[in-house]
Amino acid sequence: MRNKIExxxxxxxxxxxxxxxxxxxxxxxxxxxxxxxxYGAGPRKALTAALELCAGYGIAAEILGDRVLRATIGxxxxxxxxxxxxxxxxxxxxxxxxxxxxxxxIDGVLYGRGVADDKGPAVAALHALLCxxxxxxxxxxxxxxxxxxxxxxxxxxxxxxxxxxTMPPMVFTPDGDFPVVNVEKGHGSVxxxxxEVGEPLGASVEYVKGGTVANAVPGVCEAVVRFIxxxxxxxxxxxxxxxxxxxxxxxxxxxxxxxxxxxxxxxASLPWEGENAISGLLSFLAxxxxxxxxxxxxxxxxxxxxxxxxxxxxxxxxxxTDSSGxxxxxxxxxxxxxxxxxxxxxxMRVPVTASTTDITEKLTAFCGDKLNxxxxxxxxxxxxxxxxxxxxxxxEVYEEYTGLPGKALAIGGGTYVHNIEGGVAFGCTLPGRxxxxxxxDENISxxxxxxxxxxxxAAIARLVS
Numbered sequence: 394m395r396n397k398i399e400x401x402x403x404x405x406x407x408x409x410x411x412x413x414x415x416x417x418x419x420x421x422x423x424x425x426x427x428x429x430x431x432y433g434a435g436p437r438k439a440l441t442a443a444l445e446l447c448a449g450y451g452i453a454a455e456i457l458g459d460r461v462l463r464a465t466i467g468x469x470x471x472x473x474x475x476x477x478x479x480x481x482x483x484x485x486x487x488x489x490x491x492x493x494x495x496x497x498x499i500d501g502v503l504y505g506r507g508v509a510d511d512k513g514p515a516v517a518a519l520h521a522l523l524c525x526x527x528x529x530x531x532x533x534x535x536x537x538x539x540x541x542x543x544x545x546x547x548x549x550x551x552x553x554x555x556x557x558x559t560m561p562p563m564v565f566t567p568d569g570d571f572p573v574v575n576v577e578k579g580h581g582s583v584x585x586x587x588x589e590v591g592e593p594l595g596a597s598v599e600y601v602k603g604g605t606v607a608n609a610v611p612g613v614c615e616a617v618v619r620f621i622x623x624x625x626x627x628x629x630x631x632x633x634x635x636x637x638x639x640x641x642x643x644x645x646x647x648x649x650x651x652x653x654x655x656x657x658x659x660x661a662s663l664p665w666e667g668e669n670a671i672s673g674l675l676s677f678l679a680x681x682x683x684x685x686x687x688x689x690x691x692x693x694x695x696x697x698x699x700x701x702x703x704x705x706x707x708x709x710x711x712x713x714t715d716s717s718g719x720x721x722x723x724x725x726x727x728x729x730x731x732x733x734x735x736x737x738x739x740x741m742r743v744p745v746t747a748s749t750t751d752i753t754e755k756l757t758a759f760c761g762d763k764l765n766x767x768x769x770x771x772x773x774x775x776x777x778x779x780x781x782x783x784x785x786x787x788x789e790v791y792e793e794y795t796g797l798p799g800k801a802l803a804i805g806g807g808t809y810v811h812n813i814e815g816g817v818a819f820g821c822t823l824p825g826r827x828x829x830x831x832x833x834d835e836n837i838s839x840x841x842x843x844x845x846x847x848x849x850x851a852a853i854a855r856l857v858s
Contacts, residue, residue: 421435
């Protein structure tokens with residue numbers, strides 16, 4: 394079986410590249426809804442292009458609800474599905490290898506927006522189905538390839554699909570990492586608001602502004618203070634010259650100074666990879682001789698709840714960890730003004746055994762009468778047993794085809810299968826690779842893409858034969 398699979402992908406390397414480039418030439422960033430295109434013209438165009446690819450290969454496929462493409466090989470009830478997506482994030486600036494929507498191959502590496510996330514993996518999955526069909530599989534039942542068009546902006550495409558169609562008992566997405574991601578923490582947000590507005594005259598914080606989205610460690614935060622001497626500010630800056638943050642002072646009037654804290658942005662699921670500029674700036678403000686008042690009290694209590702360097706909720710007694718990893722709490726957004734008060738948002742990645750209610754209650758008790766605490770939307774943890782036949786088969790195939798040890802992974806982020814029973818992530822990023830997803834010069838090697846396709850075909854062959 395392995396020889397047949399490897400022969401197919403050896404013979405079809407050029408098709409693998411060209412099919413990937415066909416999809417990656419389409420700017421499928423979500424835009425305004427249009428008739429027949431709920432996520433805009435680009436995502437719909439990508440679905441149509443994928444449908445044409447399937448038709449060219451004689452694969453039965455259809456676009457459902459203008460949101461999802463479903464391709465099928467075999468007959469009867471579906472036993473397994475591969476779930477990938479054709480929408481992409483905006484290209485951004487800073488590309489050096491190619492124009493983002495004019496993909497290129499350089500020294501065996503494919504470059505372009507979507508080559509790794511997730512159009513290249515989707516094409517590898519399509520060719521896995523073509524390989525299986527050549528081998529006469531599946532003998533019974535069917536195998537599906539489901540391609541969505543809204544993963545990057547909330548996955549309402551798959552929510553719609555699940556409301557109208559049934560997912561097979563086994564689903565994997567190549568929109569993650571190898572070997573296998575079988576556990577994804579719960580994910581939710583908490584909003585903190587000041588209970589009382591107003592400040593007395595005297596040394597004050599005029600405003601604090603930081604963060605762009607809750608699910609990212611903020612790299613920059615700024616504040617303006619009044620009636621605080623340069624000497625006091627310089628002393629505070631020296632006192633807070635710690636860790637990976639730095640401060641800048643800018644005199645904007647005789648009475649006011651802007652303070653900017655520079656940290657390091659990172660994904661909220663991996664807060665230890667960043668330096669939180671909001672909590673860094675709050676620690677600066679906490680040592681200033683500010684006049685007493687509800688706003689300053691709220692800022693201080695927020696700083697105490699989320700001190701610089703802590704992303705575990707230790708201050709309010711929620712330092713929780715289990716086999717899925719630790720609880721992480723990221724202070725992602727802050728908007729404070731002396732007139733309007735404070736609003737801040739925390740992003741939480743919750744271990745499988747943790748109680749969101751318990752965490753929220755402890756935070757509420759800690760904040761006391763300084764801050765209101767409100768839990769926002771929350772996605773429950775997702776777990777597929779590591780000892781299931783499905784996961785064990787995927788790991789066995791990974792070990793055989795890569796020669797690397799296979800181990801199931803738990804992550805703080807969410808994949809395309811987060812709410813799908815029995816769903817796991819299988820690829821497409823191999824250990825040690827830097828595909829630069831969501832960054833300039835997104836890339837994946839053609840060798841890795843072909844190897845992923847081989848593993849998809851091998852795993853499905855074992856699971857359906």
